[in-house]
Amino acid sequence: MSRIFHKVSERCRYFNWTSLSNWGRNKFHFLLRKSRITSYPQFVIVEPCNSCNLRCPLCPTGQRVPVERGSMNMETFTRIVDQLSPNVRYMSLYYLGEPLLCEHLSEMIRYAHQYKVRVFVSTNLNILDNKKAEELIRSKLDYIIVSLDGASQESYEKYRIGGDFHKVISNIRFLIKKKNEEKSLYPRIVIQPVVFKHNETEIPKIKSLAKDLGVDMTIRQGTLGGAGQSPPIMKDAKLIEQWLSQDEDYHKEYNYLNGKPYLKDEACYYLWKGITVNWDGSVFPCCWLYENKYSLGNILEQDFKTIWNNEMYVSSRSLFARRRSTFLKTRGSLPETICYKCKIFRHNLNDQ
Numbered sequence: 001m002s003r004i005f006h007k008v009s010e011r012c013r014y015f016n017w018t019s020l021s022n023w024g025r026n027k028f029h030f031l032l033r034k035s036r037i038t039s040y041p042q043f044v045i046v047e048p049c050n051s052c053n054l055r056c057p058l059c060p061t062g063q064r065v066p067v068e069r070g071s072m073n074m075e076t077f078t079r080i081v082d083q084l085s086p087n088v089r090y091m092s093l094y095y096l097g098e099p100l101l102c103e104h105l106s107e108m109i110r111y112a113h114q115y116k117v118r119v120f121v122s123t124n125l126n127i128l129d130n131k132k133a134e135e136l137i138r139s140k141l142d143y144i145i146v147s148l149d150g151a152s153q154e155s156y157e158k159y160r161i162g163g164d165f166h167k168v169i170s171n172i173r174f175l176i177k178k179k180n181e182e183k184s185l186y187p188r189i190v191i192q193p194v195v196f197k198h199n200e201t202e203i204p205k206i207k208s209l210a211k212d213l214g215v216d217m218t219i220r221q222g223t224l225g226g227a228g229q230s231p232p233i234m235k236d237a238k239l240i241e242q243w244l245s246q247d248e249d250y251h252k253e254y255n256y257l258n259g260k261p262y263l264k265d266e267a268c269y270y271l272w273k274g275i276t277v278n279w280d281g282s283v284f285p286c287c288w289l290y291e292n293k294y295s296l297g298n299i300l301e302q303d304f305k306t307i308w309n310n311e312m313y314v315s316s317r318s319l320f321a322r323r324r325s326t327f328l329k330t331r332g333s334l335p336e337t338i339c340y341k342c343k344i345f346r347h348n349l350n351d352q
């Protein structure tokens, strides 16, 4: 009962007519696969920083791919939020890095909340001190997702290389204690294992661990992008053999085993519904890219509305036109973006 009450009260807290009307128009534009759109993204992925304390083998940051590293400053962050709000309904304040390493994190959360944007942070939670815990609680961060991919140090560190399982558990306990002291419901804590071959049998144990701690749990399918894959090629037999879970229930979302050249039998919703902005202001269409040569613009150089309907965005959306003939009519007159190489979603070129 109290869960339902909290859900309803949260909905009310974040309700605003602008985002509701944008949601409707955005859904309609996606349905029609319009390539130029007047609706805004419903969600935004913002990268507070792209460095990390761990070395996860299928994460580009974990593999230290050679890209410039840094943290987003408040000027860039406010520019994003000022331009996207109040249409955006929620923000993932993490991308390819460890967000707790960003010194402005709680300031960013508070700023986004002013515009009624719900904020999520995902962290490996190996690092948490008293000050950071207090800041997160006082910022009223909505959800903290703790990436915990094992029920023991042995299985945890197979993916979270350099990570300390026991430290993560003690940090969760510490955060709960601080929340109780501050009499705060926030942040809600969710344990989220990424499921791979090596840890799939431990999922029930992680579930009971979450129950014992009194926190929620969700499961995330392990994807096989790999360090050198931007854009992800994905059907790499070696990676499948090494990492893919044996239980199909754990990889329903992305089908690595069919004979098709793409993983998802649907259109890319990111191009209409979401946007990713990296720490340096560069804009990407989805959450699979990090090299600046693939960016579709930079929020520090152009306003968001210009980027959102520039030739690259229009060209990318046209790949998903319902009629292939519509796509072929404009092909050649528009620049070919990284989306033309995407093997994740089914589009007019993947289908050939």
Ligand SMILES: C[S@@+](CC[C@H](N)C(=O)[O-])C[C@H]1O[C@@H](n2cnc3c(N)ncnc32)[C@H](O)[C@@H]1O
Residues within 6 Å of the ligand: 052, 056, 058, 059, 094, 095, 096, 097, 098, 099, 122, 123, 124, 145, 146, 147, 192, 194, 220, 221, 222, 223, 224, 225
């Ligand atoms: C790149 S991480 C950055 C945030 C933070 N460092 C963390 O690990 O939670 C973003 C999300 O991707 C998840 N992740 C990492 N590797 C993954 C993989 N191969 N497949 C699916 N999700 C993955 C993480 O668990 C996290 O929830």
Ligand code: SF4
Residues within 6 Å of the ligand: 052, 053, 054, 055, 056, 059, 060, 061, 062, 063, 095, 096, 097, 098, 124, 160
């Ligand atoms: S902890 Fe997160 S950002 Fe760091 S290497 Fe692992 S997945 Fe990547």
